[in-house]
Amino acid sequence: MTTHKGDLLGEGHYLRLWNRGGWEYVERHNVRGIVAIIAITDDRRLLLVEQHRAALNQRVIELPAGLVGDHPGQEQEDFALAAQRELLEETGYAAGCMDFIFDGPLSSGLSSAHMTYYRARALKQVHAGGGDATEDILVHAVPLAKADDWLAAQRARGLLVDPRLYVALYLASRD
Numbered sequence: 001m002t003t004h005k006g007d008l009l010g011e012g013h014y015l016r017l018w019n020r021g022g023w024e025y026v027e028r029h030n031v032r033g034i035v036a037i038i039a040i041t042d043d044r045r046l047l048l049v050e051q052h053r054a055a056l057n058q059r060v061i062e063l064p065a066g067l068v069g070d071h072p073g074q075e076q077e078d079f080a081l082a083a084q085r086e087l088l089e090e091t092g093y094a095a096g097c098m099d100f101i102f103d104g105p106l107s108s109g110l111s112s113a114h115m116t117y118y119r120a121r122a123l124k125q126v127h128a129g130g131g132d133a134t135e136d137i138l139v140h141a142v143p144l145a146k147a148d149d150w151l152a153a154q155r156a157r158g159l160l161v162d163p164r165l166y167v168a169l170y171l172a173s174r175d
Helices: 079-091 144-156 164-173
Strands: 007-011 015-020 023-028 033-039 045-053 058-062 065-068 093-105 114-125 138-143
Touching: 033 045, 033 079, 033 093, 033 164, 045 079, 045 144, 045 164, 058 164, 065 079, 079 093, 079 114, 114 164, 138 144, 144 164
Parallel strands: 033 114
Antiparallel strands: 007 015, 015 023, 033 065, 045 058, 045 138, 093 114
């Protein structure tokens, strides 16, 4: 990663807007990274979350995910531990094992952010989930065998579906 970021155009509490050679992009600062979790229960259900996303002003079906190192005093948080924390917070499921899958750019034309994917195993539900006090998350445990139809039904209801879910389904089919 280059150390020259370009010209700073603006900065908020969580984001910076940069211009590098005429290309504008966003940087999320005050975090180490972003994690996404592909969590499949023993009875082959994929755990998904539904939440309102202000940038779209709409509810979106997504993988459980979150920021790494965004809590004061936890700036050096381990990525796998952050994935465990986010999965538990958002879905109410604890993972006995969190396996690294891969990482890569989140939206390479818009942002410098990378997302690190984990596969959660040995899941145990310990509470209802729903996120922290700033979130309004609905948890869905979708049978893998019916996931395509279920996602189509959500789109028909007017919800948006994060395309990364289809990557998760592909990876789950190889499991």
